[in-house]
Amino acid sequence: MNIQEAWSFGRLQLAHVSSFPDLDARLLLEHVLLVGHSYLVAYGQTDLTPEQELRYQQLIQRAKQKEPIPYITGMAPFYGLDYCVNPSVLIPRPETEQLVEHALNWAKTRGQLEVVDVGTGSGCIAVSLASQLPCASVSAIDISTEALVAARKNGERHVPGRIRFYEGNLLMPVTTPVDLIIANLPYVSSHEWTMVDDGVKWYEPMIALNGGSDGLDLISELLQQATSRLRPGGAIFLEIGWQQGQDVLQLSRNQFPAADIALVVDYAGLDRIVTVCTGKTRQAKEIGIGRIGDRS
Numbered sequence: 001m002n003i004q005e006a007w008s009f010g011r012l013q014l015a016h017v018s019s020f021p022d023l024d025a026r027l028l029l030e031h032v033l034l035v036g037h038s039y040l041v042a043y044g045q046t047d048l049t050p051e052q053e054l055r056y057q058q059l060i061q062r063a064k065q066k067e068p069i070p071y072i073t074g075m076a077p078f079y080g081l082d083y084c085v086n087p088s089v090l091i092p093r094p095e096t097e098q099l100v101e102h103a104l105n106w107a108k109t110r111g112q113l114e115v116v117d118v119g120t121g122s123g124c125i126a127v128s129l130a131s132q133l134p135c136a137s138v139s140a141i142d143i144s145t146e147a148l149v150a151a152r153k154n155g156e157r158h159v160p161g162r163i164r165f166y167e168g169n170l171l172m173p174v175t176t177p178v179d180l181i182i183a184n185l186p187y188v189s190s191h192e193w194t195m196v197d198d199g200v201k202w203y204e205p206m207i208a209l210n211g212g213s214d215g216l217d218l219i220s221e222l223l224q225q226a227t228s229r230l231r232p233g234g235a236i237f238l239e240i241g242w243q244q245g246q247d248v249l250q251l252s253r254n255q256f257p258a259a260d261i262a263l264v265v266d267y268a269g270l271d272r273i274v275t276v277c278t279g280k281t282r283q284a285k286e287i288g289i290g291r292i293g294d295r296s
Helices: 005-011 022-032 037-042 051-063 071-075 093-109 126-131 145-158 198-203 217-226 247-256 283-287
Strands: 075-078 081-086 113-116 137-142 163-167 178-183 230-239 262-263 272-275 292-293
Touching: 005 051, 022 037, 022 051, 022 071, 051 071, 051 230, 071 075, 075 126, 081 126, 081 145, 093 126, 093 178, 113 126, 126 145, 126 163, 137 145, 137 217, 145 163, 178 217, 217 230, 217 247, 230 283, 247 262, 247 272
Parallel strands: 113 137, 113 178, 137 163, 178 230
Antiparallel strands: 075 081, 230 272, 262 272, 262 292
16 A cells, blocks of 8 residues: 555545544645655655554554544644643633734733633643743643643643643632733533534533533633632633623623623634723733623
């Protein structure tokens, strides 16, 4: 089997289980051969060794069982960098890149900031902020020991020495005021859990997805904790579920009645981010990306 034949084989095998069979087959083939896309195209007639062919077929079988490709290859892209991932951490999503973008738009003109990423998982948010905000002091928190192992590895790989990692529940490890709190917490409700794709339910960590009966358990708790930890003039950026905008706006107003609070939709027009900015802000102008849905 040569490269072109292997690629076609993988595409056909994954046609009924993957939304992107061509891409998934390609990524697995690149992983086995330790090459990039251009090599596959340029050297399509090159034969695989028997060992490579067997390995590729084994990985295709795993993908046919709906195991996510990033867990098979051990890598996932996010905001221009590649991250080591495993089943102890949620696979980074493109939607979360928008969360990072909005936070950066708020933070980039504010100089030295104390930033905390809550529920860091793979560390992709904390690493992205640390790489883009050289003057910021960045902390990352997770309740999972295993997730922090992956996050530390990614931190040392991309921004060595820039992030402090803490194990704990939400903001409990934070003992001094911070300027920016950012979080992509579990927000899938118990009802929605039954509709989640099998590949997600079977392989990704439930602790990073299930947010309780209405999906808002941890978001509500974080907002309560933030009232005693957010510095005046600081901000909170939360990723939320597509039907949770109004509920999270109300939770935010309950805890921060004087803040400038906004709902931002994603590129698909769905509820995705809630921002809470205290003090005088130019929030609508600063956010810049997406439509501001509801302001308090």
